[in-house]
Amino acid sequence: MQLPDWLAFQQAQHSDAIALGIDRVRDVANRLGLLAFKYPSIIVGGTNGKGSTVAFLTALCRAAGLRTGTYTSPHLQRYNERITINGQPVDDATLLRAFERIEQARGDTPLTFFEYGTLAAFLIFDEGAVRAAVIEVGLGGRLDATNIIDADVAVLCSVGLDHQDWLGPTVEDIGREKAGVFRERRPVILGSSEMPRSVHDAVERLRCHVSQLDQDFFFERVGKGFCWRSKDRAFESLPLPALQGPIQLRNAATAIAAFTAWHRVCPTPDRELIARGLATAELRGRFQRIAPTQAEDPEWILDVAHNEDSARVLAEALKVSSSGGKTFGVVGILQNKDAGTIGESLVGVIDEWVLCGLVGPRGSSAEELRSRLPARCRSIALAPDVSHGCATARALARRGDRIVVFGSFHVVGPALDWLGL
Secondary structure (H helix, E strand, C coil): HHHHHHHHHHHCCCCCCCCCCHHHHHHHHHHHHCCCCCEEEEEEECCHHHHHHHHHHHHHHHCCCCEEECCCCCCCCCHHEEEECCCCEHHHHHHHHHHHHHHHHHHCCCHHHHHHHHHHHHHHHHHCCCEEEEEECCCCCCHHHHHHHHCCCECCCCCCCCEEEEEEECCCEEEEEHHHHHHCCCEEEEECCCCHHHHHHHHHHHHEEEEEEEECCCEEEEEEEEEEEEEEEEEEEECCCCCCCCCHHHHHHHHHHHHHHHCCCCCCCCCHHHHCCCHHCCCCCCEEECCCCCCCEEEEEEEEECHHHHHHHHHHHHHHHHCCCEEEEEEEHHHCCHHHHHHHHHCCCCCCCEEECCCCCCCHHHHHHHCCCCCCEEEEECCCHHHHHHHHHHCCCEEEEEEECCCHHHHHHHHHHHHHH
16 A cells, blocks of 8 residues: 555544553564654654644754654644754655554554554654654644653643643643643753642642743843853853744743753754754744745745634734734634634734635534634635635735734644645
């Protein structure tokens, strides 16, 4: 089978698209001999910010000269993006070999689509002799397939309301689930100055070595750069991160705190290494700006913001970067997301809304999306899909305007395809 055949096969193997619990995936990992985890690893969870923090950590590892494996989800355009070695997506042949081994080992144990991918990542990292693995949690933490790994360091970027159907109705419930990746007496990095009591309870119960933003490590914008400090070290005159948007300073600071605690990979990082890593981080779909190629073209900004907190972060970045032209929003929002709060967060910075239909089990039509958005979100066009939405916005935009594409990976990915990127 080719890769599309394998992916279709995997989607049909379990009755549920999501089936939280690690017993099944751990059992198959054990049969594959993966539970020893010979390589150093760090696991990154959180409601928002984890993708950017993973990108910074990957860049820092590479700046240290380490062969680095990175596992993220979902993908924007190609499944291969989920598993990278030294920043490069693995090829189809590598994935096929991993899937074949997993299929031989699983017997009659059902696996979800995400569990196949997680096992493939760990298998590829093991066989590829990586010297550092950066793992992004899929959903929650305690019952996520990635939690079969006993990571050297655990990072929790933030805790907010998202995936309540799976993780619980309150931030305390969600925090408790996300803290499930913590390990006894190991470092935990908290990337927000405000965390639920349930997170601190987990830290205390497990006697973790915790380092929290604004208590144990700090950052400050200074001129055209910034400085980072903890209780025992400081990095002065760092360049601004390669990833754009005001929130990226916080994500970069969290990554620095995690990297300095990850003694198995780099016990004594210096300022030059940190600066090099921050300057070379790459991540598409997080306030990704695409400059006009011709004088009459608008600017494009692509962001996967899909919940209230990330929408607020996007709104702040748009305010800071405003150039005075009109802002068009090309948006699609899945049915299980709170379109109302997302719309309220952005209504003050988007002038005209182009609403897009999304296909799939959680998709919705543009008409249905309009009924979920606040009345103040002035829609000027309804599009059957993202490609038509991008074309509509491009036809309306003029020189000095900008087109902001957001709402989901399912929106940004097709937009990148439409833009030919």
